[in-house]
Amino acid sequence: xxxxxxxxxxxxxxxxxxxxxxxxxxxxxxxxxxxxxxxxxxxxxxxxxxxxxxxxxxxxxxxxxxxxxxxxxxxxxxxxxxxxxxxxxxxxxxxxxxxxxxxxxxxxxxx
Amino acid sequence: xxxxxxxxxxxxxxxxxxxxxxxxxxxxxxxxxxxxxxxxxxxxxxxxxxxxxxxxxxxxxxxxxxxxxxxxxxxxxxxxxxxxxxxxxxxxxxxxxxxxxxxxxxxx
Numbered sequence: 001x002x003x004x005x006x007x008x009x010x011x012x013x014x015x016x017x018x019x020x021x022x023x024x025x026x027x028x029x030x031x032x033x034x035x036x037x038x039x040x041x042x043x044x045x046x047x048x049x050x051x052x053x054x055x056x057x058x059x060x061x062x063x064x065x066x067x068x069x070x071x072x073x074x075x076x077x078x079x080x081x082x083x084x085x086x087x088x089x090x091x092x093x094x095x096x097x098x099x100x101x102x103x104x105x106x107x108x109x110x111x
Numbered sequence: 112x113x114x115x116x117x118x119x120x121x122x123x124x125x126x127x128x129x130x131x132x133x134x135x136x137x138x139x140x141x142x143x144x145x146x147x148x149x150x151x152x153x154x155x156x157x158x159x160x161x162x163x164x165x166x167x168x169x170x171x172x173x174x175x176x177x178x179x180x181x182x183x184x185x186x187x188x189x190x191x192x193x194x195x196x197x198x199x200x201x202x203x204x205x206x207x208x209x210x211x212x213x214x215x216x217x218x219x
Contacts (some may be wrong), residue, residue, distance in 0.1 A: 033207070042154070042211035043199065058206065090154055095150075098143050098203060102154035 002027045004103035006091050012109045013081055021076045021106050023091030029101075031094040032074040033058065034066065036087040037105075043090070049074055081110045114138060117200050117210035125218050130187040132213050134200030137181070143203040144176055146185045148196045149212065156200055159185070190217045 004025045013019055025032065033048035035058075046057030047070040063085055065077040074093075078085060091103040113178055114142065117134050124130045132146075142163055147155035161167045161174040173186040185204075197212040 035209075040211065043209040045206060045208075048206065094207075097160075099145075099157055099160065100155075100207065102156070102203075105152075105154050 002101070004091055004101050006089075006095055008101035008105050008106060009104060011069045012111065014022065014054050014111050015082055016080050018079045019078050019108075020080060021078075021089060021091075021108075023074045023076065024072050025040070025074075025091075025093040025101070026072065027093060027095065027101065029093035029095055030070070030071065033100075034064070034074070034076045035092065035107060036060065036085075037090065038087050046076070046089075071083050081108075083110050113210075114204060114208035115200055115202055117198075119213060121212055121214040121216055122162050123216045123218055124190050126190060128190050128217075130190045130194065130217070132185040132187075132200075132215065132217055134183045134185075134210055135170075135181055136183070136200075136202045136204070136208075138202070138204035139178075139181065141181075143201040144174070144183045145201040146172075146174060146183075147199040147201060147209075148194045149199060157200075168208045172185050187215075190218050192217050202203040204214060 007022045009058040030051045034046040035043045049055045089106045092100045094100045112155045146158045146161045147202040159174045167174045167219045171188045175184045199212045
């Protein structure tokens with residue numbers, strides 16, 4: 001089954017404790033991206049990657065890091081999480097027809 | 112100015128009616144336009160995409176694009192309670208930009 005997977009689905013952590021949210025797709029898509037979704041603000045792009053080793057900032061990259069060492073994986077790293085990074089996070093991959101496929105989401109709470 | 116703007120609603124329609132969702136975008140160079148549906152707590156799922164001016168129909172859904180007015184809309188005919196969700200408009204202007212979504216409730 002073609003899909004985008006994310007882990008963990010739910011995470012509660014404390015300020016300053018580094019965390020990684022994994023994302024993997026099995027559709028051989030070159031383009032992947034991370035979004036956060038907040039009430040009233042909609043989906044905002046954090047980072048995107050057009051291919052292996054090629055990443056770029058989206059609208060809200062501050063406080064986040066990404067890496068793309070393999071085509072299928074695109075982890076999101078929060079080196080020192082803060083409460084304002086409490087949000088719902090989605091990973092997505094995009095096919096050549098520009099259709100995006102979203103993962104199930106990761107709900108993060110930073111205390 | 113936001114890249115994509117939608118009326119946040121909420122929009123309520125009776126079952127069987129036509130629901131009309133609207134979206135405007137700021138970048139005249141935008142070429143691709145998408146409508147996603149998102150149920151509460153779930154990830155967005157693609158309903159339709161449209162690239163050319165005019166209408167595109169898929170079952171009960173019709174997307175309408177007017178590039179001169181920078182306007183894209185989604186019509187849902189014969190609305191069903193299962194259509195109750197938030198609808199996200201998205202455009203590609205170098206990158207993907209999403210609107211904040213319109214909440215639709217279909218009343219049985």
